[in-house]
Each structure stands twice: as C-alpha cells, then as structure tokens.
Amino acid sequence: MARVLPKRDAVIIGLGWTGSILAQQLTDAGLNVVALERGPWRDTATDFNIAYMQDELRYAIRKDLFLKPSVEAMTMRNNAGQTALPMRDYGSFLPGDGVGGAGVHWNGQTWRFWDSDFSIKTHLTQRYGAAKIRGLQLQDWGVTWDEIEHSFDQYEYICGTSGKAGNIKGQIQPGGNPFESPRSRDYPNPPLRMPYASTLFAEKMRELGHHPFPLPSSNLSRAYVNPLGIRMGECTFCGFCERFACGNYSKASAQTTILPVLMKKPNFELRTDSEVLKVNLTPDGKMARSVTFLDAQGVEYEQPADVVAVCAYALMNVRMMLLSKIGTQYDPVTGKGTVGRNYCYQTSAGARLMFDDKHFNPFIGAGALGQTIDDFQGDGFDHSKLDFVGGAGISCTVSNGRPISNRPTVPGSPRWGAKWKQATVDGYQNSMGFGSQGSSYPVRENYLDLDPTYTDRHGRPLLRITFDFPDNDVRMSHYMSEQLEKLTKPFNAKYTAVARLQKGWNSVPYQSTHNTGGAIMGTDPTTSAVNKYLQSWDVPNVFVVGASAFAHNAGMNPTGTVGALAYWAAEAITTKYIKSPGALVPA
Amino acid sequence: MGRSGFRRRSGFFWAAVFVALSVPALAATTDAGKYQVILGDCEGCHGKDLAGGVVLETPFGRMVAPNITPDKETGIGNYTAQEFNLAMKRGVAPGGKRLYPAMPYPYYAHMPDSDVSAMWDYLRTVKPVKNRVNVNQLRFPFNLRVLMRGWNALFFRPQPIADASKSAEWNRGSYLVNGPGHCGACHAPKNAFGADKRALTGTSLQGWFAPDLTSEHHAGLGSWSRVDMVEYLETGRNAHSLASGPMAEAVENSTSRMTMADLDAMAVYLKDVPPSKGNGGGASGIDAQMKAGARAYELSCVACHGRDGKGSALFPPLAGNAAVRQVRADTVVRTVLAGAKAVATPKAPTGPGMPSFGWRLTDEQVANILTYVRNNWGNQAPAISPETVKRIRSELHSSS
Secondary structure, three states: OOEEOOOEEEEEEOOOHHHHHHHHHHHHOOOOEEEEOOOOOOOHHHHOOOOOOOOHHHHHHOOOOEOOOOOOOEEEEOOOOOOOEEOOOOOOOOOEOOOOHHHOOOOOEOOOOOHHHHOHHHHHHHHHOHHHHOOOOOOOOOOOHHHHHHHHHHHHHHHOOEOOOOEEOOEEOOOOOOOOOOEOOOOOEOOOOOOHHHHHHHHHHHHOOOOOEEOOEOEOOOOEEOOOOOEEOOOOOEOOOOOOOOOOOOEOOHHHHOHHHHOOOOOEEEEOOOEEEEEEEOOOOOOEEEEEEEOOOOOEEEEEEEEEEEOOOHHHHHHHHHHHOOOOEOOOOOOOOOEOEEEEOOEEEEEEEEOOOOOOOOOOEOOOOEEEEOOOOOOOOOOOOOOOOOOEEEEEEOOOOOOOOOOOOOOOOOOOHHHHHHHHHHHHHHEEEEEEEEOEOOOOOOEEEEEEEEEOOOOOEEEEEEOOOOHHHHHHHHHHHHHHHHHHHHHOOOEEEEOOOOOOOOOOOOOOOOOEEEOOEOOOOOOOOEOOOOEEOOOOOEEEOOHHHOOOEOOOOOHHHHHHHHHHHHHHHHHHHOOOOOOOOOO | OHHHHHHHHHHHHHHHHHHHHHOHHHHHHHHHHHHHHHHOOHHHHHOOOOOOOOEEEEOOEEEEOOOOOOOOOOOOOOOOHHHHHHHHHHOEEHHHEEOOOOOOHHHHOOOOHHHHHHHHHHHOOOOOOOOOOOOEEEOOOOOOOOHHHHHHHHHOOOOOOOOOOOOHHHHHHHHHHHOOOOOHHHHOOEOOOOOEOOOOOOEEEOOEEEOOOOOOOOOOOOOOOHHHHHHHHHHOEOOOOEOEHHHHHHHHHOHHHOOHHHHHHHHHHHHOOOOOOOOOOOOOOOHHHHHHHHHHHHHHOHHHHOOOOOOOOOOOOOOOOHHHHOOOOHHHHHHHHHOEEEOOEOOEOOOOEEOOOOOOOOHHHHHHHHHHHHOOOOOOOOOOOHHHHHHHHHHHHHHO
C-alpha cells in the first residue's frame, strides 16, 4: 500500500532541462512544486570535480553519467515484421541519468528550429504541392514562430548561448546564419574563438559561395551572469564536454543556470532516487490525480497533485504515457491513435580529410565549437527538382583530441603495434572532419509502443522502438554525401573519405541522442498527443514536455527547441491554466 | 479538482495579507525583533528553525547550541523577559545556571535592553519545536558550569565600544561589530581560557582560519574599499574574495539580511580598525618550492583562477585575496584538500564550489602550490610546509 504524501500544486517527473525550467517558472508563479528524479543528486564541485572530470575511460568509454540499461532498457527492430530485441547496452543513443539529465553531458549546440519547421506541412504543400510529401506523415506543430520566438530567446539568455545572430527582425546580419528565422535580438554572448580546422572550413566554404557562421554554443565565450543572477565561467576549451559534465561552470545545464536559485525556494522540493512508476488517473480517466513512485529503499509513495508535468527524456515521456494510459496507442496499420506516433531520429553523414603538414591541435576543443553552413538545411534550398524534402546542417566542429577515442589513421594503416602507433601520431595533428546532421521525417511505419515480451525490474513493459531510415531521408542523406564530396575538393587533402548512410538502423554504434516524437504536439487530437501548449488532449492536467513533442526532427540539435518548448509550456501553465484549469485548446 | 486547489491557495494568500495589515503594531515589534535575531546571527548556532543542534567544536570539547524556540519543555518557553535579558547580557540562565561564552553574551552585553526585549518578543512568535539538546558535552573539568563564575570574574568585563570623537556611522559600526554581530567570537585571537582578545587580527577555529579584519595591507583588509566591504557582507563576494566555510553561513544568515545603512556603518568602522602586525611577511629561500609550485599551479589551478591569479567573475582571485595570505594556512590548505562551497545569497545566488584536490595532490604539492600562490602576484605570506599540510589532512580525516 503506497504511502500518500500531502498534495502539491504540481508534480514534475524528471529534473533535467525541461523539469528544471518548469519547476523554476511554476514556483515563481507561486505554485508549490515537487520534482521526482529517478537518478541521483548531482552538483558541479562535488560530482563534476574538475580534478577528475577528464577521465575518458570512466566517463566516455564506461559511460559513468548515463542511464544504465539495468534501470531502464528499450527494445528495437527495424520494421514491424521483426521481433524486437532489448538493447543490453546503450549505443546508438545515450540517455542521461540523475539531476540535470542529458543536459549534463550534452555538447551545448543550441539551435532554433525554423519558422518553416513549425508549419512544415503547410509550408511544403504551398511551395511544392501535396504530392511532394506523399508517404511522409509531416504535420504542423500547432505553435507558430511568432508565438514561440520569445521562448527561444528566454532559453538562450538563461544558457548564456554564444553565437552570432544572422537575422534580427528580418535584417540579415553579416557573419551570422542568413537562413535562420528572424530573432528579436542577438545572442547574449559573442561566438567562441575558433580552432584552426573550423576556421579553415569557413574559409573554404566562403570560397565556394556558401555562408559559414559560428554555430550557436552554450559553452560560454566569456563569463556571464544570467537573468536569474547565476554566474557562469568562460569555456577553457578543455575538450571533455560530450559524455562529460562541465567542472568549470561554463557549459549550460540545469546545474549551472537554474538549480542554484530553484533549490533554495521554500515552495520547491526535490526527491532524488525516486522512480515514478505511473501517473494515476481518476476512475473516468479524464484527470490525473497523483503519481506513484518508489524511493531508493523501494518504498512506494503516492504523490497527489493538481498538475502533472512529464519532463523525462523524450522516449521515457512516451513510455510514461503508455504505462499510465494517457491517450491511445498509435497503430501503424490503421494510422489511428496518437501516443507513439511520428517517432523520428537524425540522418547523418560525414567527411574525413587527412593531410601531411597540418597542426590542427584537436585537444583545443569544446562541445559546441565550430562553423556551420545552413545552405543545405531544411527548406532553405529549392527542392523542386530533387527527389526528397528535408536537409542538413553541415558543420566542422572540434570537440576533442582525447587519447582513447580520437586516434584517426589513414585507411589501410595497421590496426595495432608500432606501425599503428606511428599512424595515430601522424593522424592526430593532420586530421579534420565535417559532417551533415540531417532531418528525420515521420513515416507511418516508424513508431513507439510497449514491448509485448520484455519488462523492466518492476515488471513494466519496456518501450519498443520500430525504426528505419525512411527512403526520403536516405535520399536526402545521399544528396548530402554528394555535397560533402564537393565541399572537400578545395581542401586538397591527401586523403578524403565521405560516408554514405545505409538503410537498416543499427542500435550499436553511437549515432545521435536526438530521439524525437511519440507524444507530438499539433492542432488535431486525432493526430497529436498534446496540443500546442504541450497539454495532453486526453488528460488536461498532464503536460508532456520535451523532444517527445516534436512532430518531426530537423537537421539541427534539438535542445534549443526543447528549452523553448519548456518555457512555452510553463508560460501556458502559469498564465492560462492556473486561471482557468481545463483544456487550453478545445478538442 | 485542479480548480479548487488554486482557489484555496489564493484565498489563503489574501487572508494572510489582511491579517498582516490589521495588526501593524505587533508586526512592527516582531519585525524589529527579527532584525535583532539577524544582527545577532542567532540562526548561525541555533539553526534555521532556532531549535538548536548545531555543534561547536572548541578546544575544551564539544558544545551543542540549545533550542531557543518557545517550546516549554525543550526550548525557552518558560523564560520570562527578564530571564531572557539576563541570559543574553550576563550569561546567566534561570536558576543561576552559568552559560558558556560560546553563547556570545560578552558581546550581547552591549545591546540596549529595548533591542533585547524586541528580540524576546519575536522569539515568542516563532514556531515552538520539540527538540531536546544535550548542550554541555565539554570535557572535565570544563563541563562544570560553576567554573564560569571565575571565568566571568576574570574576563567578562565589557569594555566601552563607543567613541564620542568618531562619527555616528563609526559608532553604529563599532556597536554592530563588537556588539550583536560578535565578529570577534571568530576573528579575535583567544587567550588560554578561551576569552577573546579585543583585536580582530584573526585566529584558527574549527579547522578554518578566521582572517585578519584589520586595516593591515597583506593579511588584513587594508586594500578593500568601503564599497568592497559592503558588497562582501551583502552578497558574500566582491572583487577580492568569496565567502565560504563558517563565513558563508554568517553572510547567509546574518549580513546579507542587514540594512545597507548597517553594512555601510560596519565598513566605516572596519576601515578604521588599526592595522595588525601582519602575517610576518613574505617567505624567503623558497626558490625550489616556488618553481615546483608554479608548475603544479599551471596543471591544476589555472583553468579557474587564471595564470595571473586574477580569477574571473565566477571564481575568486588569488592575487590580493586576503584569505590566502593569513599567517596560518588552515583555510587555504583545507580548501585545496577538501574543497569548499561558496555562499549563495539572493544577490549572488550561484554559490560555486571549489572541488577537492586532496585525493590527487601530495602534501608536498599542496605546500608548493600554496607557497607559490602566497608569494606571487604581489602576495606576501609565510611559506607552507608539507608537514603543515599533513597535519591539516589528518585533522580533516579525523573530523569527517
């Protein structure tokens, strides 16, 4: 029998980026909030000790900060004809764990999806006709650019994002990204200084007539005080960022931007090591009344609340909805049902170049450090003569020169022994790369549901991912590989290799942690799980916040848009829902 | 369901406002009394809820601060106003029981009766908490309270702290520093009987070195402007330093909640405190330590504190930071070994932490780094030996 705790105004499931943003905004509005976090408490000086944070074996190889499959695993298959098997080690993507979530170990690329993303179906249909997107389950997000722009701005200023605006209120800014949607003002901090590889990339791209710009980075280019009064340090280019936490207070995370203020609030409580099992609904299934969770000792509690905000990782948000029977399971055969719909990933390719006489000094690195061209991004280029829609950002980033994982060698080099060692020495200073990070568009066959066979340690079914790269996206990615071939030419490298995406998603090698969709936002309750305010159509006191709400994935890192959606949802709760609890959009 | 929850909340809120507006007289007294609790930093020892329990490690053994909530059984609910006044100003509890001067009555003795009475009025309004505290855990013979009669006879002689030749601000500052603020309780050297000497020249306590607050230039605060002092007391940080350890608590519980006028008065007074004898000056014959220290500093410290020792907007400077130049090295050594958490205040909420380096730096490396830091960028202070680091390391191990 669960122990029933005193009722709160709001309970938040998961204290990562979105949970922290919601907790901060809701407590500011006077609500009494409790957050339940499955993993441990983590703070900079004590858990991300700069004196040992650069332990590549512990953090990058043994994945110390990540979710363990023994806590929650998932099953995967490429299509509905196969039997899904559990991933016994996370590989293709690496969910976070503990306070701060994946926002602890992210790189810090802080992009804004474009205005054309939020109204993608309308936009592409108007430009190319409905036939162009046949076979894709593209749909508008329900929120418009003009509505949500200020939420992006809010997130960037909390993070202290370093970058250069390309479009301020319609005025194209030299040195920025001319393809971005109009922003109300510049980034809070100037771009990071650039390493040699990225500088060289930008020079060559400019020669080719493209438009390179410093990619927006929440690794800070200078010391900064954010709007909450929290101070952040200047990035030292240590090269231990992705898969690591920042010991230097210079990568934006919940810890470095929100928690110092949030944790002191008398109307906020955090319970760590507290795993939510499900959201409990009223007998008619129309309202959530509480959540059930287990503490570290396995004691079961029930936490009643007026509002439930599901703020876990995208895939776990979807599973929480399915386990709690909030909304109906999507069925790829009939196309009916909403939860699990429009699961998307990321579609990437890359180029590696090797030289004889360079000194790239790759140890001068940061998580989000580099130059990008968006000339082939989204619908920023004409697709009328192309056999696909979508696009990719092409970036030259320098993230690290770490000794275990960064040992590029010319193909054909020995794989071990003295000659291999020499080849790694030659390759270390002479290697650079750039890559395309491509969009992932929804198709009927890609979806999420509960696995019929495999369960977790509490006996709950695991989430099942059914996914393969859709043909449209494969064609897009191959087009990008052709562009990469062209882009490598002016470098006159001694050796050049460009990868081409293969059909048949493999969950073993790391690719991207940008899983999106499954509880998508939209205008129609028959094709989306949440409305434009990320409020469940079916259970209006449940808000499901995160990349789970993305109706498709663009060729950009998702966190900027995740942060904006969190501020957008928090604003809806504090300015609309509190005054008039109930459905904010009539179904 | 959701609707009613929010309605209740706002209803309660308006009721609270109404009550507050309708009894201004009582509110004013308790506000004044609450401010006295802030000036006296009662929470520092008696805890946020004033129910006691904070342990003080003294050279005579351990003391635990008692419960001062109005609980009749375990707190001070049975005190009268007069008994409270006697405890505050004479160190005598009901029944003639002698208090130990860990309760800083020699400082509170300077408080006017009206302020003590306001404090009493406020303390009667706080929530009673049932929490029995075993206060006296001192070693024999110090656990015999009767000894305090003799101590009082010898050392409890409140000296005048006012000076008619000085400004009103100076006098207010002197009152705050030497009266309720009881700065000397930490910052004044003690005699063999634990009595404070009158100077704020710094001393070791509880594993930290409470620094020299005089206007001396190397170990003291001679280079701090009045504005620097106010900023530090209000926010816990300024261009020179960042509060951590026991001072972080004093800033959080007390000085960050004082009025700007009072902070300014304290600054005026502290700027005028005659200089101490300093820290004994820079070390000599330390070339080898300086060289090794520079190398180790480059590897472990530069990223945050900078090659120039100037720190950043987030991390404190080491150049010109009085905390690193104290005559004794307790604070800097323990900070390197065990780390430290900076204060977080409403105006400076970050509270950055210094991570622990004790696990990876040897005693010799710590001694070298700190000798280098204490004698570089214009800093001058005695060298630190590996033996000192070893001693502090073992003290940290035995206390944790």
